[in-house]
Amino acid sequence: MLVDVTKCIGCWWCYAACKNYNNNPETARPTPEDPPELEADCWSTLFPLKKGDEWSHRKHACMHCTEASCEEVCPTGAITHEGGIVVIDQEWCIGCGYCVQACPFGVPHKDEHLGTARKCTFCIDRVNSGLPTACADACPTGAIQYGKRTDLLTTARARVQSLIDNGTPKANLYGENELGGLRVLYVLDDTPEAYGLPEEPKVATSKLPFQWLGGLLTGGLVAFLPFWLIFKRKKKVEAE
Template sequence: MAQEIAMLHDVARCSACRACMVACKQWHDLPADMSTPFEGQYQSHKELTPTTWNLIQMNERVDSEGKFHWDFFKRQCMHCADPACAKGCPEEAITKLENGAVVIDEDKCVGCGYCTHNCPFSVPKVDREKNKSTKCDLCFDRIAEGMEPACSKTCTADAIRFGTKEEMLKRAEKRVAILKEEGYKDANVYNPQGVGGIHMLYVLPEKPSVYDLPENPQTPDSIDLWKDIVRPIGKIAGAGALVGVLGMAALKGMASKKEEK
């Protein structure tokens, strides 16, 4: 069995250079979002798009003590261990690999958008021109060849690290301990268990809500009902309907032959 891997974004180290965004675009050959309007902010895009899978969110705020903060947060697919997107996909086009990466098979995807609807982080986006869902694939093709993801390889501030999940969790805990010593009493490792844990881990100096993250995201139980019961029944019903249609066609063909005779 493949060893679980993970990427770690240390928000306290991030300088918002956005080299990770450029590296992601280059490796996946993703075009620029030319239609993205300029809104007078430093952040390049308001949200993830079908061709922007990795976004550095930049938030200006003043804390309770009157101190100004720049918050830089790397937004992308979380690669949940219990992925609602994969469980809810009617075409089974989304797969969680043994190492933890959650990947969309473009050949199977029909662009229905169920993955976007089911994802507790609203990450996947549907490309309406291609009718395909898109998102970060954790550079699974690079990992398969012994390389690390393009974004972590490119990070200039060591804010993005890559390795086994065990290693990244240990590194994250050490960083949280340091941040708490520096006065960040709410520093934490973001690895929500409601989705089985994630393979895109974060060291957060503040509570998750400060970075627009859900405190306790969940993979709904209803998704299991859909995956294990409703979808299989639907396939059986669909197959039965097809057999019925073919049967009726065959009967009509036989009837027409009798009339000819």
């Protein structure tokens, strides 16, 4: 996916399409003055940037990192890569919250009702059927483009050079190399920090209890997991 902030008009159609497609509860139409934060039931939003009397916007959702912090710290293997898409298996997630703490972009959030972490799925079912993501399909200006990463990189580099040549010296491409390469690329007209992005995102694992609990946690978890999964499935059956 390629997001070009210079083409975004702040219509919020991507936000609405994501909500609708994933059956997440809708809210009143957001505004740049009061944008919704990512939550367990809000997987895509816009990050607004005020420039004089105008607003610029950056679509904000999961980056689907190649070197994904969330996958690194997940103690159950619930978070995996599927064709470059970072997926949380809701059956295996135990709601420990380590992925929430580890993500340098603040993406995953725990659903307190379901007891699991949730985030953008990159519309994996649509993508596997040869369709674009819901947000890209809904974008009226081409600010969100879906396609092969190699093709999108070529498009992004050309766009950045065009912006620089036409008087936008801070134009840059974000996501090509960060964390091994992001599945979501950005054409920015200002610094990453201006758009709420870390200039050099890190695999944020050192602060997590998973690291210093080490063998104790791992050993206990191996013994505990079968019982947890049986309990989860039992609760799911009862709910149905």
